[in-house]
Amino acid sequence: MxxxxxxxxxxxxxxxxxxxxxxxxxETIAITNGQPxxxxxxxxxxxxxxxxxxxxxxxxxxxxxxxxxxxxxxxKGVLKIIVTRGSGGRGYRQPDNIKTNRVLxxxxxxxxxxxxxxxxxxxxxCDTRLGLxxxxxxLKHLNRLEQVIARAEWNTTDIQxxxxxxxxxxxxxxxxSNIFYVKNDILYTSSLSFSGVAxxxxxxxxxxxxxxxxxxxxxxxxxxxxxxxxxxxxxxSIIGIWPIKQIEKTHLSIGERTQQLQNxxxxxxxxxxxxDL
Amino acid sequence: MxxxxxxxxxxxxxxxxxxxxxxxxxETIAITNGQPxxxxxxxxxxxxxxxxxxxxxxxxxxxxxxxxxxxxxxxKGVLKIIVTRGSGGRGYRQPDNIKTNRVLxxxxxxxxxxxxxxxxxxxxxCDTRLGLxxxxxxLKHLNRLEQVIARAEWNTTDIQxxxxxxxxxxxxxxxxSNIFYVKNDILYTSSLSFSGVAxxxxxxxxxxxxxxxxxxxxxxxxxxxxxxxxxxxxxxSIIGIWPIKQIEKTHLSIGERTQQLQNxxxxxxxxxxxxDL
Numbered sequence: 294m295x296x297x298x299x300x301x302x303x304x305x306x307x308x309x310x311x312x313x314x315x316x317x318x319x320e321t322i323a324i325t326n327g328q329p330x331x332x333x334x335x336x337x338x339x340x341x342x343x344x345x346x347x348x349x350x351x352x353x354x355x356x357x358x359x360x361x362x363x364x365x366x367x368x369k370g371v372l373k374i375i376v377t378r379g380s381g382g383r384g385y386r387q388p389d390n391i392k393t394n395r396v397l398x399x400x401x402x403x404x405x406x407x408x409x410x411x412x413x414x415x416x417x418x419c420d421t422r423l424g425l426x427x428x429x430x431x432l433k434h435l436n437r438l439e440q441v442i443a444r445a446e447w448n449t450t451d452i453q454x455x456x457x458x459x460x461x462x463x464x465x466x467x468x469x470s471n472i473f474y475v476k477n478d479i480l481y482t483s484s485l486s487f488s489g490v491a492x493x494x495x496x497x498x499x500x501x502x503x504x505x506x507x508x509x510x511x512x513x514x515x516x517x518x519x520x521x522x523x524x525x526x527x528x529x530s531i532i533g534i535w536p537i538k539q540i541e542k543t544h545l546s547i548g549e550r551t552q553q554l555q556n557x558x559x560x561x562x563x564x565x566x567x568x569d570l
Numbered sequence: 571m572x573x574x575x576x577x578x579x580x581x582x583x584x585x586x587x588x589x590x591x592x593x594x595x596x597e598t599i600a601i602t603n604g605q606p607x608x609x610x611x612x613x614x615x616x617x618x619x620x621x622x623x624x625x626x627x628x629x630x631x632x633x634x635x636x637x638x639x640x641x642x643x644x645x646k647g648v649l650k651i652i653v654t655r656g657s658g659g660r661g662y663r664q665p666d667n668i669k670t671n672r673v674l675x676x677x678x679x680x681x682x683x684x685x686x687x688x689x690x691x692x693x694x695x696c697d698t699r700l701g702l703x704x705x706x707x708x709l710k711h712l713n714r715l716e717q718v719i720a721r722a723e724w725n726t727t728d729i730q731x732x733x734x735x736x737x738x739x740x741x742x743x744x745x746x747s748n749i750f751y752v753k754n755d756i757l758y759t760s761s762l763s764f765s766g767v768a769x770x771x772x773x774x775x776x777x778x779x780x781x782x783x784x785x786x787x788x789x790x791x792x793x794x795x796x797x798x799x800x801x802x803x804x805x806x807s808i809i810g811i812w813p814i815k816q817i818e819k820t821h822l823s824i825g826e827r828t829q830q831l832q833n834x835x836x837x838x839x840x841x842x843x844x845x846d847l
Contacts, residue, residue: 445663
């Protein structure tokens with residue numbers, strides 16, 4: 294099911310700048326019991342992204358209405374919202390009157406085994422490196438070739454996520470997730486000043502962690518630093534938190550902090566689904 | 571006029587990976603007298619790009635046929651060819667069976683005054699910096715947010731091009747062009763190992779220049795180096811060569827080398843349009 298500017302359609306104009314240049318942003322949102330989870334947070338990020346790229350933001354009330362409406366029929370699933378700078382000429386110059394296009398689509402919830410959450414996943418390091426681009430870092434924009442190429446590096450089902458470094462060898466994120474690790478009871482995650490997506494779940498984990506009384510240190514760290522961690526996990530809006538039980542040849546057990554965050558998150562999510570956020 | 575996989579259409583599937591991730595490549599080709607200029611060179615680059623991104627290349631004969639056919643009715647104009655990894659699921663992982671989508675579209679030729687070619691243009695330095703990404707450098711891929719943002723920096727008609735530096739302060743290219751300069755009778759252009767698009771016109775100029783007996787040095791240089799140049803010009807497949815007569819507060823005259831290249835290029839283009847390439 295796809296809703297383009299309020300109408301059920303399946304196709305977008307070829308002249309849409311999302312198609313021509315990746316000139317837009319997106320959100321990927323879990324649907325549980327017919328409700329888009331953490332919708333306010335997602336729409337806030339989308340609006341902040343639009344502001345940064347100077348794309349007129351479709352109003353929040355309208356997007357909220359459409360999102361809730363389209364999710365109603367899906368008990369469980371994924372809502373993707375794409376916002377682009379609309380249609381406009383050939384050439385990078387944006388039109389004088391930008392008419393933003395908004396595309397909401399519903400997708401099946403991926404059938405990840407519960408074991409990924411409960412017993413952890415196997416991860417690898419990707420060969421594909423993330424570029425450095427402070428102007429776009431943090432944004433969930435439509436220029437995602439790096440992730441596509443990285444995700445094409447492996448095609449076996451025994452590896453669940455690839456961890457990406459930037460061209461300076463700093464660990465940034467997974468192909469579809471953010472990464473955290475615990476060392477000596479301190480929670481660390483990557484600084485996203487030069488690369489990476491500032492995920493909604495990442496933000497939630499930092500907030501939850503703070504409520505639990507331990508702060509998160511955002512910093513730059515290497516592959517070697519990571520492999521010395523006590524606990525590692527990845528997260529996104531769809532998977533929640535997946536502990537890493539093995540990365541390359543390093544084995545880890547699911548730590549106390551990771552489990553505590555997982556449990557708190559589940560309670561937090563249950564609240565959110567009731568519309569308390 | 572738009573041809574999608576051989577059929578006249580105006581819309582592309584929302585699930586196309588070009589729209590979802592910018593997962594594709596494009597070519598921008600001048601049409602003169604109903605013929606796409608340097609089509610072989612463009613299709614060769616497109617094929618090389620597809621190989622690098624592991625996108626199955628639609629066969630050359632088919633693309634040549636479609637390109638020549640769609641251009642026939644346009645006396646003068648621009649042909650844009652987009653090739654994407656086709657439609658496929660939500661998520662970065664590419665489908666097992668990739669069905670490449672190809673989109674050919676005809677656009678009006680921009681009405682640039684002859685003075686830009688004959689008397690030169692005014693350029694500025696952009697604030698937007700190009701990221702460093704050796705994995706994607708050189709490719710004319712669909713992830714073009716950097717150029718969109720840079721081109722939005724100015725909206726006056728008295729500036730014709732913005733010159734972009736990378737995050738290390740090296741001059742890379744114009745928002746829609748490659749850049750060359752002449753200093754002490756040596757022709758220089760930017761190294762594109764970390765950023766930038768390896769333009770067809772850039773390649774032609776290097777080839778023509780070599781035929782004329784002077785080689786081109788590809789290297790890294792700064793804004794200050796550039797401002798000490800004897801001659802500067804930008805180029806692309808649509809504009810050919812535009813000399814820069816002013817960049818920020820620095821004024822330049824149109825030099826001998828630039829004019830020689832312009833003249834040789836015109837002859838070369840006339841040959842090309844006759845189908846001799």
